[in-house]
Structures are given as structure tokens and as C-alpha cells.
Amino acid sequence: MDIKNKVVFITGGATGIGLATTQRLVAGGARVAVYTRAIPQTPNVAALKENPSILFFEGDIREENAVNAAAQKTKETLGSLDVLINNAAIAQRKPFIETTPEDWDAVVDVNIKGTLGVTRAILPFMRDQKSGLIINIASGAGLYGIENLSLYSLTKAAIINFSQSLADEVRGDNIAVFSIAPGGADTEMFRACFPDKPALQTPQQIADVIFKSITGDITPDDRLVVDVFRHAH
Numbered sequence: 001m002d003i004k005n006k007v008v009f010i011t012g013g014a015t016g017i018g019l020a021t022t023q024r025l026v027a028g029g030a031r032v033a034v035y036t037r038a039i040p041q042t043p044n045v046a047a048l049k050e051n052p053s054i055l056f057f058e059g060d061i062r063e064e065n066a067v068n069a070a071a072q073k074t075k076e077t078l079g080s081l082d083v084l085i086n087n088a089a090i091a092q093r094k095p096f097i098e099t100t101p102e103d104w105d106a107v108v109d110v111n112i113k114g115t116l117g118v119t120r121a122i123l124p125f126m127r128d129q130k131s132g133l134i135i136n137i138a139s140g141a142g143l144y145g146i147e148n149l150s151l152y153s154l155t156k157a158a159i160i161n162f163s164q165s166l167a168d169e170v171r172g173d174n175i176a177v178f179s180i181a182p183g184g185a186d187t188e189m190f191r192a193c194f195p196d197k198p199a200l201q202t203p204q205q206i207a208d209v210i211f212k213s214i215t216g217d218i219t220p221d222d223r224l225v226v227d228v229f230r231h232a233h
């Protein structure tokens, strides 16, 4: 896909991997709608706010009405909805035996149900225009579960699986779906989970893989997964 002037809706696009992806997309000529829980007051975000081809929406991906309103406003303001990047997620590091049903709900509600809700909000616009690309940010943890990250890992496995089912359902509408599985990248989420471990990748390296997956310079494998480890070096 030629990204110039295309409209990308990205969740959690104001910090970490999402911010680096927003910046990469804007540099490539895309117009971007960032939907995130709390818009951070950082110089990077302030700089992006100067750009008229970027919209910011503050909201939770679990709030159906707010997500639908943001999708509608994006279409009205920027003219189309060409790419969805489901990037927002949370992680919680503790042994499974110590997790509670409240923990299960929290991680499943954001990482799985939030992703489903945003996808359902955007998909009708792509169907109408008979084109689209949906990229779900999964994780290496979704390919092989990580100890003390069982809840997070299982949600990421679900995201990979969901991407495969959806890809088959919407191919006829000229909509592609795949997931991207990053490794440990230097972000708030990673540092909170692994305070003593060095990160393996920078958010910018992952954003570059996401960008190249959109432009077609990297294609997903047979499982419809782009494994960042194979491409970010």
C-alpha cells in the first residue's frame, strides 16, 4: 500500500511503540487518528498536535460509544479509514496462582474485548470502501507463553488467532488482516514488567517493521504473523 495520504486509526498511539509508529506514519505522509486513554503532555505529542493531519481522541478502547464516535469523526474529518492498528494493551506480571478473577477481567477486557470493539467500529467503513488493512499488535508472548505473564500471553495468542479468522472473513471485501509479534522493546510496559532486563529492541525498530508491513516491504508468514525478531535487525 502506498501510505501517502492514507488514513490510519491507531489505538494507544501516543506512547511507546504506538508513538513511534504514529511518528513513522506521519513522516511517510499518512494522516493519523490516535485514540488513547490519556493523551500524554509530552514534547513529542505536543509536536504532533501541531500537525493538522493528525487527530487525537482521548478515550478508553472498552467504551463502545466513544470508539464509534471517534471512528465517525475520523471518517468525516480525514475522509476515509484505510488502516487500523490495534496497539493499545496492558500487561501485568505476576505468577498465575496469584492472579484474581478481577485481574483476568482487566487484561481480557482491554487486550481482547477492547480490540474486538475497535475492530467492529472500523470494519464497516472499510467494507463500504471495499479496501482496508487491519494490523493487530500481538507479541512474541502470543506465540510462546511467557512465565508470570500468563494473562497477557493468552490475550496475545487470542489476538493472533482472531486475526486469522477475521482475515478469511473479510478477504472478499479487499480487507487484509494480520498480526505483528514484537519482542521486548524499551517502553513503559516493558520496563514495568522487566525492571532488571535490557530491552531487545527500540520502539522505533518495531515501528519500522509495522510501517514496512503496511507498505508491503515485509509480508506476514503463512500464519498471518510478522515476527519482529526476524525483521528488526
Ligand SMILES: NC(=O)c1ccc[n+]([C@@H]2O[C@H](COP(=O)([O-])OP(=O)(O)OC[C@H]3O[C@@H](n4cnc5c(N)ncnc54)[C@H](OP(=O)(O)O)[C@@H]3O)[C@@H](O)[C@H]2O)c1
Pocket (backbone or CB within 6 Å): 011, 012, 013, 014, 015, 016, 017, 018, 035, 036, 037, 038, 039, 059, 060, 061, 062, 086, 087, 088, 089, 090, 110, 114, 137, 138, 139, 140, 141, 181, 182, 183, 184, 185, 186, 187, 188, 189, 190
Ligand atoms: N514493549 C514490549 O516489549 C512489547 C512486546 C510485545 C508486544 N508489545 C505490544 O505493543 C503494544 C504497545 O505497547 P508498549 O510497549 O508501547 O506499551 P505502552 O507504552 O504502555 O503502550 C500501551 C498504550 O495503550 C494505551 N492503553 C492501554 N489501555 C488502554 C485502554 N483501555 N484504552 C485506550 N488506550 C489504552 C496506553 O495508554 P495509557 O498509558 O494512557 O494507559 C498506552 O498508550 C501493546 O499491544 C503491547 O502488548 C509490547
